[in-house]
Amino acid sequence: MLKKTNPSFLNGVPELLVLKLLSRREMYGYEIVRAIQVETREAFSFGEGCIYPYLHYLESEKMVASRRKEVEGRSRNYYQITPRGGKRLDELSAEWNRVAGGIALLLGGQHA
Amino acid sequence: MLKKTNPSFLNGVPELLVLKLLSRREMYGYEIVRAIQVETREAFSFGEGCIYPYLHYLESEKMVASRRKEVEGRSRNYYQITPRGGKRLDELSAEWNRVAGGIALLLGGQHA
DNA sequence: AGCTGATACCTTATGCTGTGAGGTAGTGTC
């Protein structure tokens, strides 16, 4: 589903951010959507229509696991990252560094 | 054609790189395709089917101008950046910094 | 002379990905 000649990273950012957030603590979908906005200081604002399908995909790939939990009179699907998801996170992080590095090579050069 | 709620930057990378390259010197299409591979150390490798349409689009928007030139027995379309293209480059650079910064905020945090 | 491969340009069909708009349902407040 991934694997291209070019880093599939110009699209796959949501996957990276979701896995990273889950690597820190168990979270539920709605919370993730908000967290991405807040923690990137509005640099990103992926819609629910993007994040939910990603969570389902990640779960089907055993990158994350979910469990139903009742909190504050609310029923929520909490997601945890799996070891496989952790490996995936490492891969995506490395690829992001490659991408950001590549652009820095061209943009950087002679100023801040 | 651009303008979204989210930075349209996860796709618009080619536009940024093309403008940046042209801001340094006059270049032709084929050369740009190669330069992106080489100067990003293979981090990116956009195909001709991506770059040529971009050049045409940029020209139609007066971001770049072109002229036919005979060099080494070859006929080439050389492109130069215009003042408008320069402004666009500044905008895209700023947006890239926002994006890269946003991801760094999440990824960075508490380790290297 | 004929072939191959590189240069140089171009276009099209296809596919992935996120958006935007929708829809359900429960909770809390005024």
Place this chain on the structure above:
DNA sequence: GACACTACCTCACAGCATAAGGTATCAGCT
């Protein structure tokens, strides 16, 4: 009992890059 927020979900649509195709010229080889 109306409204807003939480929490989940889906689908039609569109942007963007890819892969694969096409044309033509030039250099080198045999």
